[in-house]
Amino acid sequence: MSSDPVVExxxxxxxxxxxxxEHVKLKRAGGDFRGPCPFHxxxxxxxxxxxxxxxxxxxxCGESGDVFSFLQKQLGMSFPDALRSVASTVGIEVPQxxxxxPGPDPRDPFWEMNAVAADYFQRELWESDRGAAARxxxxxxxxxxxxxxxxxxxxAPDDIGTFRTHMATMGFDVDRLIDGGLLVRRDExxxxxxxxxxxxxxxxLDASGRHVAFGGRALGDAEPKYLNSPETPVFSKSRTLYAxxxxxxxxxxxxxxxxxxGYMDAIxxxxxxxxxxxxxxxxxxxxxxxxxxxxxxRNIFLLYDSDxxxxxxxxxxxxELLRHxxxxxxxxxxxxxxxxxxxxxxxxxxLEQHVSQSVDVFERKIQLLDRGGWFAELQKKRRALDRxxxxxxxxxxxxxxxxxxxxxxxxxxxxxxxxxxxxxxTPRGEPRxxxxxxxxxxxxxGSDHERAGSGDIAELDGNFETGSAxxxxxxxxxxxxxxxxxxxxxxxxxxxxxxLVRAMLSDAHRTTEIAEKVDxxxxxxxxxxxxxxxxxxxxxxxxxxxxADRLEIDDVAVVNALLEEGDAQIDPDKTVSASIAxxxxxxxxxxxAEIDRIMNLATIPEQQDLxxxxxxxxxxxxxxxxxxxxxxxFLKRRQPAPTE
Numbered sequence: 001m002s003s004d005p006v007v008e009x010x011x012x013x014x015x016x017x018x019x020x021x022e023h024v025k026l027k028r029a030g031g032d033f034r035g036p037c038p039f040h041x042x043x044x045x046x047x048x049x050x051x052x053x054x055x056x057x058x059x060x061c062g063e064s065g066d067v068f069s070f071l072q073k074q075l076g077m078s079f080p081d082a083l084r085s086v087a088s089t090v091g092i093e094v095p096q097x098x099x100x101x102p103g104p105d106p107r108d109p110f111w112e113m114n115a116v117a118a119d120y121f122q123r124e125l126w127e128s129d130r131g132a133a134a135r136x137x138x139x140x141x142x143x144x145x146x147x148x149x150x151x152x153x154x155x156a157p158d159d160i161g162t163f164r165t166h167m168a169t170m171g172f173d174v175d176r177l178i179d180g181g182l183l184v185r186r187d188e189x190x191x192x193x194x195x196x197x198x199x200x201x202x203x204x205l206d207a208s209g210r211h212v213a214f215g216g217r218a219l220g221d222a223e224p225k226y227l228n229s230p231e232t233p234v235f236s237k238s239r240t241l242y243a244x245x246x247x248x249x250x251x252x253x254x255x256x257x258x259x260x261x262g263y264m265d266a267i268x269x270x271x272x273x274x275x276x277x278x279x280x281x282x283x284x285x286x287x288x289x290x291x292x293x294x295x296x297x298r299n300i301f302l303l304y305d306s307d308x309x310x311x312x313x314x315x316x317x318x319x320e321l322l323r324h325x326x327x328x329x330x331x332x333x334x335x336x337x338x339x340x341x342x343x344x345x346x347x348x349x350x351l352e353q354h355v356s357q358s359v360d361v362f363e364r365k366i367q368l369l370d371r372g373g374w375f376a377e378l379q380k381k382r383r384a385l386d387r388x389x390x391x392x393x394x395x396x397x398x399x400x401x402x403x404x405x406x407x408x409x410x411x412x413x414x415x416x417x418x419x420x421x422x423x424x425x426t427p428r429g430e431p432r433x434x435x436x437x438x439x440x441x442x443x444x445x446g447s448d449h450e451r452a453g454s455g456d457i458a459e460l461d462g463n464f465e466t467g468s469a470x471x472x473x474x475x476x477x478x479x480x481x482x483x484x485x486x487x488x489x490x491x492x493x494x495x496x497x498x499x500l501v502r503a504m505l506s507d508a509h510r511t512t513e514i515a516e517k518v519d520x521x522x523x524x525x526x527x528x529x530x531x532x533x534x535x536x537x538x539x540x541x542x543x544x545x546x547x548a549d550r551l552e553i554d555d556v557a558v559v560n561a562l563l564e565e566g567d568a569q570i571d572p573d574k575t576v577s578a579s580i581a582x583x584x585x586x587x588x589x590x591x592x593a594e595i596d597r598i599m600n601l602a603t604i605p606e607q608q609d610l611x612x613x614x615x616x617x618x619x620x621x622x623x624x625x626x627x628x629x630x631x632x633x634f635l636k637r638r639q640p641a642p643t644e
Contacts, residue, residue, distance in 0.1 A: 006094055007068075010083060013090040016067045017051050023074055024049075038074055039063045041294040041324035043396070074295055076207030076248055110180050110234040113172050114203070114211035117182055120166055121154025121201040121214075130157040133219050134200050141264065142344055147271055151202070151246075156216060158198035160191075181213070181229040186545070195229070198222065202263045204229070204281070205245035207292065212240065215263055215281065223541045224549065226262070228281055231553050238286040238552060241278040241293070242266055248296055250275040256299040258331075258339075259285065259317060261310065265303070265339040272348040285317035290324045298326045301358060305338040311368075318361035319394035329358040362391050362404050366411055378606055381412045382598050385422070392423045493586050496579035497528040502562050503576050504535050508542035510576065511535045517580050522587070527558040588617055 017026060017033050026033040026049060034045035040061035049056045057064040063073070071082040087094045125131040126145070134155035138148055156163070167177055174192050177183040183192040199216030206212045213229035229235055243266040244251075251257045258277040260266055266279045280289055293300065300321050304310035314330055321328045331354050333342050343351055359367065365388060369375060374384040388408050395401040405423065409416045500518065504511045515536055523529035534550040535542065544563070548556045595614050599607060 006092075007083060010087045010090060010092050010094065011054060011066060011068070013092060014054070014067045014086045015051070015089075016054050016056070016070075017049055019067055019086065019089065020049050020056060020070055023070075037061060037063065038295060040291060041298075041326075043325055076209075076245070078208055107234045109172075109176065110232060111210045111212070113167070113176060113180050113182070114213065114234070116170050116172070117163075117167065117214070118152050118154060118201075118203045118211050120163065121156055121203075122149075122152060123154075124157055125153065125155035125201075128155075128157065130159070131155040137200055137217075137219060141340075143267070143271075147267070151267055151270075154201040154203070156194060156196035156199045156201050160193050160197075163194045164192065179232065181232050181235070184545070196227065199227065202242075204235070204240060204242055206234075206240060207244050207248055209245045210234070213237075215242070217263070223538075224546065227549060230549070236288075236553075237281040239288045239292070240281060241289055242281060243270065244278050244292065246270065247275050247277055251278075251296040255297050256301060257293060257297050258301050258303045259293070260303050260339050261305055261313065262340075268340040268343045269348075269351075272343050272351070274343075274348055274351070280317075284313060285320050287320060287323075290320050290326075293321070294324050294326060298324075300326045300328045301331055301355060302328065302361065303331045303333075303339050306333045306335050310338075315361065315365065315391070319391055322361070322391065322395045322397075322400075325396045328361040330361050330364040331355055331358045332364070362388070362395075362407065365391060366407065370411070375411050378598060378603075379594075381414070382594060385412060385414075385419075389423055392419075492582045493524050494528075496582040497523050497525050498562070499575045499579045501528045501531050501535075502565075503572055503579075504532070505559065505562055506572065508535065508538070511542075514576065514580070518583055522583070527555050530555045531559060585621070588620055592617055 020026065021033075024035045024038050024047060026035040027045070028034075029045070029048075031050070031052060033049045033051070035047050035049075036042050036045065037047035037058040037060060039058060040063070042058075042060055044060075046060040047056065047058045054066055055064065056066075056070060065073070067086055068079060068082040071077045071085060072079060075082075077085065083094060125134055125148070138144075138153065143153070164174070164177070164183060167182070168174075174183060178185060178192060182195055184195045185192045196214060196216040198219050199222075200219065202215040202217070203211055204213040204215060213232065213235040215229075216227045218225050218227070228237055231237070242263060247257075247270070254276045256276055258269060258274065260269065260277055260279045262279055266277045269275075269277045278293065280286070302314050302317055304314045304317075318328045318330070331351075333339070333354060339351075369384045369387065374380045385408065388404075392401055392404045392408065395404060401423070405416055405419050408414075409419055412419075500514055504514060511532075515532075520529055520532040520536065523532060530551060531547070534547055534555075537550060538546055544559070547559065551559065592614060595610050595617075599610055
């Protein structure tokens with residue numbers, strides 16, 4: 001905290017309750033004031049403001065500070081801007097020379113370096129012959145010079161030394177450029193090279209408008225098509241939203257935001273005058289990104305691509321935003337369209353028509369399930385519920401949760417009480433906070449495993465709309481462990497997943513082979529699942545560096561741990577076979593558990609069919625039992641890599 005007398009004078013004169021009260025609904029509680037926390041999106045009065053101390057504190061998320069830090073965090077202001085704002089409300093004039101940050105920020109050189117790099121990329125785009133292909137690309141996308149300048153678009157040439165030389169003349173040494181993610185070095189002996197080469201460049205700004213990173217779109221057939229900056233002292237992709245720095249004030253004013261998939265989608269909407277848009281950075285919407293959004297609005301419109309990947313991203317984002325107490329609606333574009341192509345062809349007015357036709361995210365799930373005939377048969381109803389329950393569990397608003405349960409009961413014919421019991425059971429079988437209209441507290445965010453399971457169950461593939469049953473439906477592992485006769489394969493499942501990932505890292509060509517026998521969506525461990533998906537995306541272009549670019553920092557740590565173990569597999573073929581066997585046994589047990597759960601709901605003919613299926617599966621267990629048992633013991637002996 002600064003000891004500057006001018007800053008202290010402004011702080012002491014400020015009415016912290018009044019200033020924070022413009023953003024948070026506060027009620028007196030003794031000598032303090034309480035309200036919902038604006039930072040973690042809670043609904044309970046965990047956020048306390050003390051006029052006596054001039055401080056605020058959230059007893060749930062731990063955020064705390066004074067009136068200046070509140071404006072910095074809530075509105076994305078710099079310290080000087082926060083000081084000016086507060087000073088103006090109390091009628092104190094602050095000399096310009098006194099409006100400086102209280103102490104140097106060690107991140108300043110990185111922000112400056114990225115700003116200098118952005119300027120270099122812009123000049124390469126417009127002033128260099130090397131930028132011709134990039135200019136043609138932007139012209140083909142309908143982006144003219146004025147629009148490109150507005151978003152500071154640039155071009156990174158396919159050149160090794162020019163960028164490094166330019167940055168050196170501007171005072172940035174190689175080590176700083178490597179730490180900032182602008183140069184890469186494969187090993188200590190290799191020459192540092194630009195991370196971005198022959199790419200159209202999209203500068204990424206934080207909420208305060210500072211340059212923190214870049215996204216690069218490859219020209220030609222280079223992979224990956226989109227490459228982001230790595231994690232740096234000023235950039236974490238899980239904490240950053242593209243376009244927020246440009247749109248935050250409009251989002252707050254309009255009290256709504258469009259969440260789109262990529263850079264071009266966001267740019268196209270802003271070019272059309274829809275300046276209330278943000279985009280995650282090549283990843284599923286994270287909890288921290290949702291935290292950013294709710295600082296400005298809780299009215300969310302998900303506007304993802306109309307393909308199957310877009311549907312998956314839509315419902316994963318929807319569940320995360322529901323945890324934050326948001327009202328989440330889904331905008332559905334015509335098949336084959338994405339926001340960029342649709343708005344470019346039809347304009348903002350046509351998009352607003354689709355906005356008016358948007359539906360609640362839970363209702364959108366029901367629409368797709370209904371279209372696919374998932375409510376027509378008993379067993380499909382069970383599977384439909386497995387897709388609806390994660391969203392019910394994710395919803396932090398107790399009244400909205402009850403509405404969702406009522407709607408699910410209406411579509412399935414299952415009593416609300418039964419659905420409430422099911423919703424109160426997590427995928428891992430641990431009790432949850434009760435779901436009822438009398439619930440008054442905040443719903444917890446759930447464990448990492450719970451979130452991972454919810455995402456998997458909510459995935460919408462081609463089978464979802466056609467009504468064909470998935471090969472291995474997502475059944476909570478809690479069901480596997482019900483009854484004394486069930487095998488507890490949990491530890492073996494994690495071990496099996498670990499060994500399959502290890503096999504893929506050791507020999508990338510095994511990835512396709514393994515994917516033909518094991519669905520990555522069925523992986524229990526979120527880290528192993530993320531690595532599996534990333535390996536599939538890379539296919540023959542696998543390198544550890546490219547893999548790391550596609551993963552979150554925690555997932556990279558797991559990769560490193562596995563690689564550091566070296567060649568831990570004595571017999572890779574045996575290990576892969578054993579791992580697949582264990583996962584197959586898990587799926588069979590899951591199906592048996594499902595049969596037990598729905599048997600009492602079935603008609604007599606349906607019970608007969610279910611009994612026949614149960615006998616068939618039990619025979620499969622007998623055939624696989626001995627090998628699977630050996631596989632389980634084999635994998636349990638292996639030392640697990642850390643996943644923390």
